[in-house]
Amino acid sequence: MTKQHANWSPYDNNGGSVVAIAGADYCVVAADTRMSTGYSILTRGYSKICKLADKSFMASSGFQADVKALQKHLSAKHLIYQHQHNKQMSCPAMAQLLSNTLYYKRFFPYYAFNVLGGLDNEGKGCVFTYDAVGSYERVGYSAQGSGSTLIMPFLDNQLKSPSPLLLPAVDAVTPLSEGEAIDLVKTVFASATERDIYTGDRLEIVVLNADGTRYEYMELRKD
């Protein structure tokens, strides 16, 4: 008597890749805008990036229905925080909140692979990378999603973040200029688009720095 398996899954994977890179005084968060299901494309113009706070942007790949629910949940929590504290949440605070929110559903997870990017209280760029159940780490750069296996080794090669085990502790921040980081992101997505069928169409880039927030777009291959 073999175990019965479900003929229906509550999850679907809408594909796509997300990347974030932290700089000394900036942060870049990027995601492609393709939304797929199976071998089909649902839309070429869907944003995976969500502004959670003035200095916290979350980009999520995976099941977009879960991503949307997660974004709404965090936005509501942030509003409560603002009412109570008369200020916006800092990026590290939001990072912890996201982790707790994900673990809350440990036994029916949000099928979301997240990358949180922003500026910390000192104005330095910060990037946090997550798994689906909330395990997270502050890093200098990260990639998640269907193209992450193609993107991450390349970022390692170019950015080589120092090990957090080193003594004395070294900043988890990459010595790249803002312009260089944006170019790197564009290069990386162009390459991932070539070989990952779920990545493509258009690239959305969010750049945070002391002057505020800026959006940039770049066309990617549509095949």
Added chain:
Amino acid sequence: MFRNQYDTDVTTWSPAGRLFQVEYAMEAVKQGSAAIGLRSKSHVVLACVNKANSELSSHQKKIFKVDDHIGVAIAGLTADGRVLSRYMRSECINYNYTYESPLPVGRLVVQLADKAQVCTQRSWKRPYGVGLLVGGLDESGAHLYYNCPSGNYFEYQAFAIGSRSQAAKTYLERRFESFTDSTREDLIKDALIATRETLQGEKLRSSICTVAVMGVGEPFHILDQDTVQKLIDAFEIVGQDEGPAAEPDAAVPAEQAAAGEGAGADTGSAPETDVAPMDI
């Protein structure tokens, strides 16, 4: 006033058909410091008198942001007001979460009123001792409501609650017909003048009052002290005839000198007490 026989708990009617505990709760509202609200077609202004207990303490917070499009001014037991504000904020957030649109003000005040009513019909509860002036904007325009501890609520063009609010109401009754088409600036000025009415001779300074505005395209926010002081100075010099003429014109030069000195002394001597420590 011998009504002690039927006022022990809220679930006891008096022979005359009154619930004394509810009426006592409304009394608590009358004892609180004044809060005033006015609305035009496109804006709602809330103002209140903020008296600190002593020079060493901060003011009580009486105006709360509920959402970008709704604010509330309270009079009475401010602790009850704080709790109800938290409830209102929560309702707005939940509605927005479900419907991706702002909670209509009329819906919110009904929920608030129903919540107050519950406390008038449970023997283990007491009525909320706070009156709320809820101002907000939604698709049907600008609104101002008054929610009282009894669970009743009414919509107003302008209203005042708390101690010496009758003086403000008298001023507002005289002027309310012009409020619908009032400009934002005139509305704020009227709010400040009405606030001044409740002070009964005491000088109106931005350190003892709080003003909040919301309007079409303008999310709820509390005006900062400098802005309020400038507005007060502007109409104190110009608008003595517009005001109910409590002081004769001879007092105007004295007022101006006092205004200059008052502002200087306030900022110089006790900066901490003049600025509410937690301003939105």
